Amino acid sequence: MSDVTSVPDARGYFGAFGGRFIPEALVAAVEQVADEYEKAKADPAFTAELNTLLKDYTGRPSPLTDVRRFSAEAGGARILLKREDLNHTGSHKINNVLGQALLTRRMGKNRLIAETGAGQHGVATATAAALFGMDCTIYMGEVDTQRQALNVARMRMLGAEVVPVKSGSRTLKDAINEAFRDWVANVDSTHYLFGTVAGPHPFPMMVRDFHRVIGQEARAQVLDRTGRLPDAVVACVGGGSNAMGVFYDFIPDAGVRLVGIEAAGEGVQTPRHAATLTKGDPGVLHGSRTYVLQDEDGQTIESHSISAGLDYPGVGPEHAFLKDSGRAEYRPCTDADAMNALRLLSRTEGIIPAIESSHALAGALELGRELGPEAVILVNLSGRGDKDMHTAAQYFGLLDDSAADAAGGAK
């Protein structure tokens, strides 16, 4: 088995997972991205410009917050939140977007396209396009444009074109398909700014590298704050970018459990979930070999989650590798448990988390009760919940009838 810290290999494989399963028309473009990324990594000017943007534009380093009142509900374990929700644009997604936008400029291209589920990656991409003066088209499943209407407005305000995708389940998987179709046809002018640690090599590696700053900062912050490493690092996993970012620098720390929380939707015993690593099988989706929710014929099964950002029937290949190697563990969390965690953090700490990140919080509550009051648990709070207030208002009945109508009309 490959060493968990020296992946991927030259062909983009993390053990048995990864690779590059793409049409020939995209091979040259993907190779260009890989070549340019290798050159950029070796160029101190690239790193310096990215670090300046992360500091002065994104607002890094993001803080580490002790959440004592919330921790009381987690068996007394000490829970520390890595505050990616406080980044500019409201989630971790901006880390990767700024890196790839700089890369796009190096490649001499002037148009960014991206898929988005919850809209956080789309907003971050539209933001970078505005900052760099590039054209921008965002593909978003029609279902998601409705449940994340605020983010659609944000992207359009930033000058991006938002295309609602009406094929398939009209969610993230279909948005990715549509973005690939655009890329094949416009590859000379366009970079596909892929938003997660999935897709063909080099995307899983490159997106992980751009998010690695999360774990680098958090590891030092936890050591500084507590004098030791955490017992566990917890993050939600859809495609898996925020989880890879926070996990990566802890991989060599054998005593630190890495726990990914997948969306169990209405429960993994029902067909309505997005728990790819828990319930899927190895297969090929969107350019790489990984775990996939699929039927016995290898046709992709539609996923479900209340969280648009986790509603995806695939997962990044490095997570598949970490699961099979035993270095990380993956647990499901239902819509109901995630929504309860969202409300709990809001009411105990005054922090409204994204529904995606609320899955990680629910996982930490469960883990804290298992580990007891001596435990230290680091949770990646990957995004803020403003975009989810329409969903939360409906779920919890937060608005009176006329206000609910107005919120409904706003979509």
Next chain:
Amino acid sequence: MLDGATIQTADDIALRGGVRTKDVLETIRTVTAANPTVPVLCMTYWNPVDRYGQARFAADLAAAGGAGCILPDLPVEEADEWLAAAAEQGLATVFVVAPSSRDERLAVITAKGTGFVYAAAVMGVTGTRAQVGDMAEDLVARTRATTELPVCVGLGVSNAAQAAEVAAFADGVIVGSAFVQRILDAATPEAGYGAVRELTAELAQGVRKR
């Protein structure tokens, strides 16, 4: 992720109607039994073959009378296991080349392919187009320089005039979405078969005009 609206729509209808991998193999068996001299290839995304089992799929396709596979999202770098399984069953593996494929890469691809080479006429997804790209002729010439295999052109061909244009510089003309569209547009299956027959005759006439 490589298909345009026509084939996506047809795929959705077929899958919702319960079509399985074994039904595709059964169709190949029926067609080859009726026309034993015409080679029949299966064009598919890679995952259904991977899921079925590479060796098992090759064996069952050969047993059904199939001549080979076109696997557009299986690049040569990932294809060794399949190529061995296909060779064992005497199946051809057709790789796709694109206008963006550089000459060195064309040579790598055509060295591994068998049967013929599928030259994509344009940079884009499947579907009919008003014009066959002018990149196609150059791609055919560059591909021919690397191989003795026939080079056939597809993506965007939908009528006799385009077929004639392509046949002037390629060894074969590949038509997909135009047939699928005729069936989607037909009020009944029988009307669809008639429309397919009509289009076949029209395209054949175009090819023979060259």
